[in-house]
Amino acid sequence: GAGTSGRMGALDAAEIPPTFGLPADRVQAVIAGGARALLRAVEGAEDDAEAARWELRERELGSSDVVLAISASGETPFALGSFDIAHEVGARRIALTCNPVSSLAEAAEIAIAPVVGPEVIAGSTRMKGGLAQKMVLHLLSTSVMVRLGRIEGNLMTNMIPASAKLRERGARIVMELGGVDAATAADLFESADGNVAQAVELARRRA
Template sequence: MKKHIKITEEPSLYDRLEEMPSLDIVRNINNEDRKVAEAVEKVLLKVAQLVDETAIRFEKGGRLFYIGAGTSGRLGILDASEIPPTFGMPYDRVIGLIAGGDTAIRKAIEFAEDDLEQAWKDLQEYNINSNDVLVGIAASGTTPYVLGGIAKAKEHGILTAGITNNPGSPLATGSDIAIEVNVGPEFLTGSTRMKSGTSQKMVLNMISTALMIRIGRVKGNKMVNMQLSNTKLVDRGTRYIMEELGLNYEEAEKALKQYGSVKNAVDALK
């Protein structure tokens, strides 16, 4: 019986890469990247379903967890780490975990992704429960670390979702909500940090941003709950208040610093 070849491992549509001029290399990469948004468009219903289901649990105090290995794990951590500064949420509401632990963020940990049991052990440290949502991220859809975590979560009544670039993969079939983004073969054969990783980043942006909008962390089109952690953000918040309340810059800045956020300042003064 012929072994099934994963889409993420199929040969590139391009060959003799080492013979290409640099302009051709980057042009061809760009040509492939154009396909990513179209592939993501095909899974929007699933992404929206995940957002709505997560919002219901979030309003009850639940959390959103991401698990992955390598690039996928790093992208989950990246998305989670942006939630507190962008939306003013506590750090323990959206949590990203990577096979091999925090060391693996910068340095690959050999065979960490091959442990079926470790993800659940990692999640137990956070007392994950049925109020939470677990999203597994794996381009191949076969990463043991992710599959083991998803399987255990389902056993405990936790809503699960899988983001994968191989439709029909074990991650897709084993998750409650399967987000299968078929971006085709990579420009550099098997290098899923490229189109696959780009698609994952796009989907994660959608999930977290839409979730924060759904639970009221955005007003109009503004990040009214962002942390004021640097001069740029203080200036941005000041301008938001000027626009909303018709104050001059000095008045708006004073209000922002007094009330601690755009939302609090506007609610207090409007």
């Protein structure tokens, strides 16, 4: 995506590896203007459809991949360009747009089009449009991770425990799912090198 839409997509993509333990190359963000556009607007980048096509070719987009193109208007050339290459290689095409009758929605195999109504400031899609995109992205990515078995119940059994807070959470998950006391959970968590799912399995074998 481009602008706010691209940033919403990048934010969701960035959170998936640490939260669900999925390799970073499985969910990749492509934003018009490149990484610098995450911090500062790169005006005009959204009009470059060829840049999207080039970026996805460089990442070796293939028929087993899915392209989720995000555009509030559904008419952003950069987003539409991503569908061109997706169609060419046989990748699946999902559109997230606030305009159900847009070019992007029509080009998609699946179109997700939340109805947000007029923006408080006309044309400023970083407001209601951006918020709706963020909500849909969270719902979509979380649902996919559930289907892939990356959580158990409502617990993040595949998270990457990269901080003290997350290591404590990991041990608590082992205690809850494994049915062991806090000290045992901490020992198992450490012996599994911080792998929550493995530590839970070790705890269950003890039961």
